[in-house]
Structures are given as structure tokens and as C-alpha cells.
Amino acid sequence: MTRLILTTTMTLLIIGCDKQSPPTITNGRLAEGVYATPSEISGYSGTTLELKDGNFRYWFYTDVRGPDEPEYPITGKYKFQDGKVILNNDEVNQSVWFVDVVNGIPVLWRDDALKTWKQEQKIYDYGVLVWSENNVPEDGLYELERTSVTELYSAEKKKQIKEWKDPFVHGPQ
Numbered sequence: 001m002t003r004l005i006l007t008t009t010m011t012l013l014i015i016g017c018d019k020q021s022p023p024t025i026t027n028g029r030l031a032e033g034v035y036a037t038p039s040e041i042s043g044y045s046g047t048t049l050e051l052k053d054g055n056f057r058y059w060f061y062t063d064v065r066g067p068d069e070p071e072y073p074i075t076g077k078y079k080f081q082d083g084k085v086i087l088n089n090d091e092v093n094q095s096v097w098f099v100d101v102v103n104g105i106p107v108l109w110r111d112d113a114l115k116t117w118k119q120e121q122k123i124y125d126y127g128v129l130v131w132s133e134n135n136v137p138e139d140g141l142y143e144l145e146r147t148s149v150t151e152l153y154s155a156e157k158k159k160q161i162k163e164w165k166d167p168f169v170h171g172p173q
Contacts, residue, residue, distance in 0.1 A: 031106040034136055035097075035129035038149035047094070048144060049108065049129055050136055051078060051085065057136070058092050097129065102152045106131035125149050 036048045043063075050057040050073075057073040076089035080099070085108060087095040097108035102117075109117065113127025130147040137144055 031131055034132045034134060034144070035106075035108050036132055036144055036146050038125050038128065038130055039146040040149055041125045042146050045126065046146075047129060048136060049087075049097070054078065056087055056089075058087065058089070059136075060093060105147070105152060107152065123149050123152055128152075 032051045032053070034048065034050050037046045045062040046060070048059045054077055055075065056078045057075050059072045059074075061072075070091045074089055074091045076087060076092075078085055078087050080086075083099055085097045085099060087097075089095070094110060096111070098111065098114045100107050100109055100114070100117075102123075108129040110124075110127040113124040116122055116124050116127070128149070130149070130152065132145070132147060134145050
């Protein structure tokens, strides 16, 4: 009987340790810090959003820059309401982000990317900001270490991606 109880307890502990708990919501804020578009698109376009103490700093860049681009960073107040981060500044081109945790990593979704994720379990690189452990570097956003979008996928999906990218896994076709 003691052996059964120990085995059951150990199994429950192991199962519980595999799961990463989502970030805690405190004072209306979720996982404050830096969120950025994934590394896969960083050479073409990027968004970086820093949330701290109810304030935000927002940067956007693209390989095609127009004459009416605002001066970055755009700053202001943000609020967390109904599962969304809302940026209070009209200069920001994307002011509403949906909060989520994917594969244990906090993310912010654009509405179109969230819809794709919910319907197809696919991640639209341009529509998601991934939480980063890093701060925004003093020498610019281009030096920001960005997370790969593949970190958001399950182990099975990561394996499929690796096999698709590596032609030697299956041999010559």
C-alpha cells in the first residue's frame, strides 16, 4: 500500500513539474517587460513593445520607410482590460494586443493572428509579439535578441519543422 501511494505521489509530481505556470496577473498587468516580433522576420520588419509600471514604449521599423514615420519610441500609458493590453496613444499603429501564453511563453497577439492561431494552430510571424527576458538595448532595437517563433510550437510541431528544413533527414527525394 505504501509503495502504491509513493508511486502515485511521484507520478503526480512529475506530471506537475512538466507544466510551466502562466505569468501571474497582478495590479492589472501581465508579464511586464519587453515583447518583440520573432527573429524570423527581424530583417524585414519589427515591432517592439516595452510594458513597465503602467507605461509603454513602442517601436516599429520596416525595410520600407515612409516620410511620415513618427519619432520612436512612442510612449504613453497602457491598461490591461478584458484580456487585452490597450496602448493609449493615437500614433501607435497597433494599439490593442490580446494577451496569451503559448507553450509557457507570454505573447501578445494582433486580432487577425489570434484568429489564425485559434482556428488553425498556426502562428502568423508578423502578428505576434513574444515576451523576451532581455531589456531594450541602449544601442538600438537591431541589437535586441529576439525569440524564434518555433519556441511557441509544441515538440511535435518543432520536429516537423526541423524535418521540413533538413533535406537530409529523409534522404534524397
